[in-house]
Amino acid sequence: xxxxxxxxxxxxxxxxxxxxxxxxxxxxxxxxxxxxxxxxxxxxxxxxxxxxxxxxxxxxxxxxxxxxxxxxxxxxxxxxxxxxxxxxxxxxxxxxxxxxxxxxxxxxxxxxxxxxxxxxxxxxxxxxxxxxxxxxxxxxxxxxxxxxxxxxxxxxxxxxxxxxxxxxxxxxxxxxxxxxxxxxxxxxxxxxxxxxxxxxxxxxxxxxxxxxxxxxxxxxxxxxxxxxxxxxxxxxxxxxxxxxxxxxxxxxxxxxxxxxxxxxxxxxxxxxxx
Amino acid sequence: xxxxxxxxxxxxxxxxxxxxxxxxxxxxxxxxxxxxxxxxxxxxxxxxxxxxxxxxxxxxxxxxxxxxxxxxxxxxxxxxxxxxxxxxxxxxxxxxxxxxxxxxxxxxxxxxxxxxxxxxxxxxxxxxxxxxxxxxxxxxxxxxxxxxxxxxxxxxxxxxxxxxxxxxxxxxxxxxxxxxxxxxxxxxxxxxxxxxxxxxxxxxxxxxxxxxxxxxxxxxxxxxxxxxxxxxxxxxxxxxxxxxxxxxxxxxxxxxxxxxxxxxxxxxxxxxxx
Numbered sequence: 001x002x003x004x005x006x007x008x009x010x011x012x013x014x015x016x017x018x019x020x021x022x023x024x025x026x027x028x029x030x031x032x033x034x035x036x037x038x039x040x041x042x043x044x045x046x047x048x049x050x051x052x053x054x055x056x057x058x059x060x061x062x063x064x065x066x067x068x069x070x071x072x073x074x075x076x077x078x079x080x081x082x083x084x085x086x087x088x089x090x091x092x093x094x095x096x097x098x099x100x101x102x103x104x105x106x107x108x109x110x111x112x113x114x115x116x117x118x119x120x121x122x123x124x125x126x127x128x129x130x131x132x133x134x135x136x137x138x139x140x141x142x143x144x145x146x147x148x149x150x151x152x153x154x155x156x157x158x159x160x161x162x163x164x165x166x167x168x169x170x171x172x173x174x175x176x177x178x179x180x181x182x183x184x185x186x187x188x189x190x191x192x193x194x195x196x197x198x199x200x201x202x203x204x205x206x207x208x209x210x211x212x213x214x215x216x217x218x219x220x221x222x223x224x225x226x227x228x229x230x231x232x233x234x235x236x237x238x239x240x241x242x243x244x245x246x247x248x249x250x251x252x253x254x255x256x257x258x259x260x261x262x263x264x265x266x267x268x269x270x271x272x273x274x
Numbered sequence: 275x276x277x278x279x280x281x282x283x284x285x286x287x288x289x290x291x292x293x294x295x296x297x298x299x300x301x302x303x304x305x306x307x308x309x310x311x312x313x314x315x316x317x318x319x320x321x322x323x324x325x326x327x328x329x330x331x332x333x334x335x336x337x338x339x340x341x342x343x344x345x346x347x348x349x350x351x352x353x354x355x356x357x358x359x360x361x362x363x364x365x366x367x368x369x370x371x372x373x374x375x376x377x378x379x380x381x382x383x384x385x386x387x388x389x390x391x392x393x394x395x396x397x398x399x400x401x402x403x404x405x406x407x408x409x410x411x412x413x414x415x416x417x418x419x420x421x422x423x424x425x426x427x428x429x430x431x432x433x434x435x436x437x438x439x440x441x442x443x444x445x446x447x448x449x450x451x452x453x454x455x456x457x458x459x460x461x462x463x464x465x466x467x468x469x470x471x472x473x474x475x476x477x478x479x480x481x482x483x484x485x486x487x488x489x490x491x492x493x494x495x496x497x498x499x500x501x502x503x504x505x506x507x508x509x510x511x512x513x514x515x516x517x518x519x520x521x522x523x524x525x526x527x528x529x530x531x532x533x534x535x536x537x538x539x540x541x542x543x544x545x546x547x548x
Contacts, residue, residue: 042501043504044501044502044503044504044505045468045469045499045501045502045503045504046504075469076469076470076472076473077469079472079473079476080472080476166473169444169477170443170473170474170476170477172446172447172477173446173447173477173480173481174476174477174480175480194319195319195349195350195351196350198350198353198354199350199353199440199444200444202353202354202444202448203443203444203446203447203448206447206448206449207447225319227316227318227319228318228319229318229319230317230318230319230320231318239354
C-alpha cells in the first residue's frame with residue numbers, strides 16, 4: 001500500500017476537489033490518499049499563512065506513515081515556504097517521493113538541490129478541475145500504483161528535470177536551485193506573452209550552461225499582444241539555447257494541461273526504484 | 275551644446291511622438307535631439323530586427339558627434355541586443371551618457387557592468403504619450419541641459435542604481451548584471467499582480483546580498499486577482515529584504531509615470547560630472 005499525503009504549499013483546493021480525486025483513487029487499490037486539512041485553508045492568495053503551509057509540508061514529509069507527498073495545487077506561494085520547510089525536514093523525508101509541477105517546482109527544485117527524497121514532475125489534484133482532468137490525475141495515481149504508462153516518452157539515460165519556465169527562471173541563483181549540469185531540462189509555460197517567454201529564456205538559459213540539453217514542452221494559452229511577437233516559440237528556445245551553447249533537443253510532453261507527462265528528476269530508472 | 279542621439283533598443287515610437295518631443299526640446303536651447311530612423315522601424319514586437327536595433331545603438335554610441343544616447347522606449351527587446359551592442363562599442367562610447375528606464379535597464383545595467391560611459395535612469399521620449407507626459411520628458415531634457423531639479427530626492431553619498439523590478443530580476447546572474455555591492459538599489463514595477471511582485475522580490479533579493487539597501491518606487495496599475503494577495507507591496511519588500519539581510523530604506527520617486535525621477539548610476543555627484 002502506497003500512502004500519499006497531500007498538502008498545499010501554494011494555493012488551496014476545495015473539499016469538492018478532494019472528494020473527486022478521492023473517488024478516482026478507488027480505481028487504484030494500492031494507493032491511499034490523505035488530504036491534509038491545510039489544503040482547504042485560505043488566506044489572501046494562499047492556502048493559509050506561510051507558517052501553516054510550512055507546518056503542513058514538514059508534517060507530511062516527516063510522518064513515517066506516508067510514502068509520498070503530493071502537492072495539491074500550484075499558483076504561487078511555494079517560494080515563501082520551501083526553504084524553511086526543507087530545513088525542517090527530518091531523515092524520514094529522504095525515503096519519500098514528492099510530486100507536483102508548476103509552482104510546486106520551487107519545492108521539487110529545493111529538494112533536488114539537497115538530494116532529499118525523490119522528486120517527480122506530475123499532474124496534481126487540482127488538475128481534476130480541467131475538462132478531461134481525470135486523465136491527468138489518473139496518470140499520477142497510476143504512477144504511484146506502479147504503472148509507468150504516463151512517463152514522459154523522451155526520457156533517456158540522461159538525468160532529467162522538468163520545470164515551468166517562469167518557476168525555473170525564479171529559482172536560478174537562489175538557495176533552492178539545484179545543480180543541473182549534465183541534465184536534460186524540460187520546460188513548459190502557460191498564459192505568458194511571447195515577449196515574456198523570450199525574456200524568461202534570456203534569463204534561464206544564462207543560468208543553464210553545462211546542461212546536456214533543453215526540451216520544450218507546451219506553451220499554452222499565449223495571450224494576444226498589440227503586435228504579434230515575430231518569433232515562434234520554438235525559435236525563441238533555439239535562439240537562447242544557441243546563445244549559451246545548449247543543445248536544443250526538440251519538444252516534449254509536459255504542459256499545464258491534461259496531457260502533462262510524468263518526469264522523475266534524475267535518471268528515470270533510478271528514481272522509479274527500478 | 276548637448277547633442278542627443280535617440281534610438282530604440284526595444285519597441286518603436288512614431289514620428290508624431292518624435293515631433294512632440296522635438297517641439298518640447300525647443301525650450302532647452304542647449305540641447306539638440308537627433309532621432310535615429312531606427313526608432314520608427316517596426317518588426318513584430320520590436321523596433322526592427324535585432325540586427326537593426328544593435329546597429330543603431332552602436333552607431334549612436336560610437337559617433338563622436340553625440341554627447342548622450344537616449345532610449346526612445348522600453349517594452350522588452352533590449353535583452354536581445356544589449357550584449358552584442360555593448361561588445362561593439364568603441365572607446366568613444368565611454369564619453370557618453372546613456373539614458374532610459376524600464377526595459378532600457380538591460381542596456382544601462384550592461385554598460386554599468388562594463389564601466390562604459392555614464393548611465394542615468396530617466397524618463398524617455400515615449401513618456402510624451404502619458405497624460406501630462408510633457409513634465410516627464412522635460413525632466414530628462416532639463417537634466418541634459420544641466421538642471422538638477424528632477425533628481426531623485428533620496429540620493430545620498432551611496433552609489434545608487436535604479437531598475438524596473440522585473441528587468442532587474444531578469445538581469446540577475448546574466449552577463450549584463452553589474453556588481454551592486456555597496457549600492458542603494460531602487461526598484462519600481464508596473465502592471466504586475468502582487469503575487470508576481472512577490473515572486474520577483476524572492477528572486478531579485480537572492481541576488482542582491484551585500485547591497486547597502488533597497489528603496490521601493492511606485493508599484494502602479496496592479497491588476498486585481500481572483501483573491502486579494504494578502505500582503506501590501508511594502509510588506510513584500512520588507513519580507514524579502516529581511517530574508518537576505520538587506521536594509522529596507524523606504525520609498526523613492528521612481529515609477530512608470532510622469533513623476534518618475536532621475537537617478538544617475540553610481541554616486542550622483544560624480545555621474546553628474548560635478
